[in-house]
Amino acid sequence: MNIKGLAQAFFLALLCGAAAGTQAAAFPDRNVLMVVAGNPGGGLDLTGRALEQTMLETRLLPTGFVLKHMGGAGGNLAKTYVHQRSGDAYTLYVESNRVYVNKLVGTTTLDHHDLTPIARLITEYLVWVVRADSPFKSAKDILDKLKGDPGSVVFGVGTVPSNDQMNVLRPALAYGINPKQIKIVPFKSGGDLMIQMLGGHVPVISTGLSEAIEQVKAGRARVLVVSSPKPLEGDLARVPTWRSMGIGVEILHWRGLFAPPGVPAGTVKYWDQTLSKTVQTASWKKALDRHGWFNAYAGSAQFRKDLDLEIKIYAEILTQLGMARGAAKK
Incomplete structure (x- = not known):
């Protein structure tokens, strides 16, 4: 390839890189679907709506949320729906520890390993x-x-x-x-x-x-x-x-966010950065006080570690009780 051809190829690469950077920086450029694994008025719904309201008041999210309630089958309906949206960066899922408990008791084959943990938000x-x-x-x-x-x-x-x-x-x-x-x-x-x-x-x-x-x-x-x-x-x-x-037990009755499997790493990073700011706002703290919740924020990496620890504890006890039907992933 001659010098002119090399220059053209280099220029084209720069353009492609700039376009890719612009596209990544634009996320999100449309509304995000928030799948709530419960019915309107329940704890999961209240968590999703509180997050939506805080994002609206603080403008930390440049777009908005569209809520979709899927309360059937003890949360399994919503989990299956989100799992099938593999790679979709514009979907979030609000759930509790049913995300792994349901697999342990044999009502689904899916747990948090089949999704992308994003954040633990609140606890009772x-x-x-x-x-x-x-x-x-x-x-x-x-x-x-x-x-x-x-x-x-x-x-x-x-x-x-x-x-x-x-x-x-x-x-x-x-x-x-x-x-x-x-x-x-x-x-x-x-x-x-x-x-x-x-x-x-x-x-x-x-x-x-x-x-x-x-x-x-x-x-x-x-x-x-x-x-x-x-x-x-x-x-x-x-x-x-x-x-x-003197009893080494603590239990968080938490609610958190998950994304479908296979979402881009940049999407997870975006939510880590945005949610870590969100939970520090006066608007979010008012929501905690209003509902009697406690701050339990954990970013994606820590949330994943905590989930892996929790599932081991639950698996051990449910096995002792003869209630465990599904195996926990290692």
């Missing part, structure tokens, strides 16, 4: 709650009784398998109690669960703090322990955590 914490007049004064009282007879205390939870359930089984296991012998009764929802406890049908419930706080403030219920990594502030500052009791 779980609590043990009793009636105000309960003879149990502490979570240790209950654990000591279970140590003598694992079936002596009945726990109410929202559903199984769930974080509500794990907030009973994990501390019990760490305390040396056989989790198979613990009696756990699932109810339809957090509200129904509280009614059952206040009516004296179950002596203790494991539920989200937001489901219990109003009854606690009204003086009809007491919180014995919270699953947070450190003590909470305000009215619940004196409530012990599992860790403060």
Whole structure:
């Protein structure tokens, strides 16, 4: 090739590189589809809408979101839909730890390894709650009784398998109690669960703090322990955590974002940079306060590591209980 040809080839390469750079810098240049693995009004929907509102107020996202609710099959419908959109940078998916739990119990073949983890956004914490007049004064009282007879205390939870359930089984296991012998009764929802406890049908419930706080403030219920990594502030500052009791358990009832498999690395980087700024804004902090949520932000790399750790813990306990049907990926 002569000098003129080399110069033309070089110039063409520069143009292509510039075009590619312009295209990458333009993301996103249209609305992003946000697939919510739940129905309108639920926790996943509220998380998605809070993010949408914050992005709108702060203008950190130059375009917008289009929400698509797919609440069927315990989140599996949404997960399958997103998985089939492989490589689509304009799709996000809002989900909880069902993203891997459902595979463990055999209702799907997909887990977080079949998607692209983007960010953990928020969490609620779980609590043990009793009636105000309960003879149990502490979570240790209950654990000591279970140590003598694992079936002596009945726990109410929202559903199984769930974080509500794990907030009973994990501390019990760490305390040396056989989790198979613990009696756990699932109810339809957090509200129904509280009614059952206040009516004296179950002596203790494991539920989200937001489901219990109003009854606690009204003086009809007491919180014995919270699953947070450190003590909470305000009215619940004196409530012990599992860790403060010497039990190495903390449970985040989180909600996060995923993308389809095979999205460009630049897309993941964009969301890492944008979301890390979003969670620092006053608008987002107001949303946390409004919904009783706690900041649990983790970027894509840390989120992926945490998911891999969580699935190992769940797989071990569900296997002991005979509930594990699907194998966790290594």
